[in-house]
């Protein structure tokens with residue numbers, strides 16, 4: 361009797377605990393999914409904007425412009441854009457998701473079918489103030505992550521094996537989207553890589569950025585940009601980036617996928633890249 365009472369109490373406690381957890385989890389899901397704002401479908405493009413009150417007209421136009429440039433470039437350079445629609449949230453009154461701060465450090469982030477721009481973040485404010493296409497560049501960068509997600513090679517922050525290539529694709533293709541759209545000049549690409557600090561000696565070799573290192577910010581991203589730029593200029597061209605992505609999405613080990621897509625083994629690329637890096641920046 362005693363033992364069965366005790367067992368029932370344990371079961372009741374467990375059921376209660378599960379119920380509490382379910383309510384909490386539902387709250388998290390509901391809060392993450394809920395994002396109030398004016399919904400605008402972009403005509404002829406796979407984007408639905410959700411704009412919160414307070415987001416300005418120039419901000420909306422910069423986002424739309426960045427999306428248009430990125431979509432056009434990915435379709436022409438890679439032969440494929442996103443196939444499923446992307447919801448693009450322009451956050452103002454609340455952050456991009458539950459418990460994220462509206463003025464927190466994250467400028468923007470992307471998932472396969474979602475992008476969120478934190479318009480109160482310092483990074484976005486700076487990009488908008490500069491007015492030289494930097495805001496469009498941020499959007500184009502995130503849209504590359506949308507495509508990576510839809511192709512199946514998106515990696516979460518703690519799950520990277522080829523971080524420099526994942527982020528380098530976004531930086532390089534976003535830059536090229538700006539060039540394609542006539543906003544930036546191709547001949548300024550190396551200049552920007554330098555100005556972002558790719559020559560910072562503390563960065564170390566590219567091979568040190570397979571799993572971590574994005575936290576080093578602009579200098580690291582500039583290094584990734586230079587690396588992916590050199591891959592895109594290789595024998596298999598820019599579409600090789602998508603070939604690599606597709607192969608890893610199908611479960612091929614990334615080093616094999618790399619050699620197949622780019623026509624060079626990873627070790628040889630690392631060696632050649634360090635030479636190129638010394639001679640370029």
Ligand SMILES: [Zn+2]
Nearest residue numbers: 501505527530
């Ligand atoms: Zn990124």
